[in-house]
Amino acid sequence: VATGRTIRHPRRPRRLGRVGGVQPDGRTLATGGADHEVWLWDTETGSSIGSFAGHTCAVFSVAFSPGGRTLATGSADDTVRLWDVATGRSISILTGHTEDVFSVAFSPDGKTLATGSRDSDVRLWSTMMPRPS
Template sequence: MFTSDVFVSTVCALEPLDLSTRPYDCVAAHPAGALAASASLDSFIRVFDVESNSTIATLEAPPSEVWNMQFDPKGTLLAVAGGGSASVKLWDTSSWQLVSTLAVPRPEPTKPSDRSASGKFVLSVAWSPDGKRLACGSMDGTIAVFDVPRSKFLHHLEGHYMPVRSMVYSPVDPRILFTACDDTHVHLYDAEGKSLVGAMSGHVSWVLSIDASPDGAAVATGSSDRTVRLWDVGMRASMQTMTNHTDQVWGVAFRPPGGTGIRAGRLASVSDDKSISLYDYS
């Protein structure tokens, strides 16, 4: 468990990262590391071999743009958040065929005026570590949880009131879901018990990205306030703030467990300032 002794040091900042000719909205890495998928707001997804950069498959996900996608833990399915289509599409990675479309319902309105509100806009997806649950974050702040084997909607998680941009399940507890929201807060949910079990605050603007450390003891967040924060999950507190970036931080990622000759405590962040920063933490 991380304590107040947590320390993060910047390893390096890689820049410039020229994104001017790459109109990509999101990228997802296959768990095996050999494949990746990239998407833009034109509803097309390109699956490619990481080493050769050759295209393996081109997927089309009309009628809406692609905002976020993730491979399941076994790498057998690719979940794609469909923006204004109010749905998440699931693609079989052995055949690259569309196998399911999960419609994200609206929660029951709490007052009559809510009945005229616009439909769901799905921004983010997250797989549970056992691959049985899929969480889908929406523009209105609600989160839909699905039983994937049964293609069944289970329930909503509530507590946010602005767009949920990024989510991640705890790698050690398939019940715990961490969420990042435009309301500046990070929430911890019991995704099975439908309850909000904790909240963390510290960012002064939108929280755009979140990831959990391999041991589940910490989460990292990136924000439009240009900072990266490392949070102690047990203490529900921000332990360190990194200010390397000069523009909003759209992605943070911990190094997966395993491998040799590389420090286990490695964190990366990517920003609109066209740089990638790498950090060691201990």
Template sequence: MRLWDTGSGQTHTTLTGHTGTVLAVAFSPDGHTLATGTNDHTVRLWDTRSGQTHTTLTGHTGSVLAVAFSPDGHTLATGTNDHTVRLWDTGSGQTRTTLTGHTRAVRAVAFSPDGHTLATGADDRTVRLWDTGSGQTRTTLTGHTDWVLAVAFSPDGHTLATGSDDRTVRLWDTGSGQTHTTLTGHTSTVLAVAFSPDGH
């Protein structure tokens, strides 16, 4: 991984240590920690100032495809090829909860703005909304006809956007679990989705 100075466009730190391809990165809310997921089945938490690993998270038995910090930075969610999602305590490096239910690789994870809900997208063509406190599935969103590769909450948390290998983006009402808009026009896989800061 490289950390770049956005002003100069130069690398200021190169992070080394993983033994496999780096597939996912996420900064903690305070910017002091970087989480990286790879196909060596581990997640590393790096100190962005020193460039050193301070914690290595182990337990997954497949490639780590997605990582996301909770809004308070105390929890990290990871999605993997082993069909599970884990919620980790970023302080201790221990698994807090293992979320099971997806039947294929989990490729996308995102916390709601209030941190109470985690959205996950998977190769089983479903999206799940989980209660982060109980670890239980709150809602399963169905409608995509191929892998779900990207998920993102709107700033107010009321809408979830999902991108899929079926070439569509869906906007879901997170309360009802229903699609309220399907965005069409792409001619290939949708790999990433993001809301503007105002949510419009």
């Protein structure tokens, strides 16, 4: 039952910014902000458990894939990044938007990523990585 009561309040020295999503298992929260980084938080303790750096401007949106292994981030640098959650490595940079990317969302099967931007475009991206030959 929703109580409307705050149960955790993650804090860090820099501005926290935008909440993106909770990993499907409910253990990890991802946030983005003005510091160009993506932060991961333990939902039980509210403690920071890591960060991803790579965007060159504010991070406006984050979303976990349905399996929780990939994180998508949209930024004011006009790009979308896909991250390997386990390693923190950027696995793909999606370019095509010409202005800030405000929203990212995975399809239920995780094979498609939808993004929305200030440029008034909505784009659908395949998230299927090619297999090495």
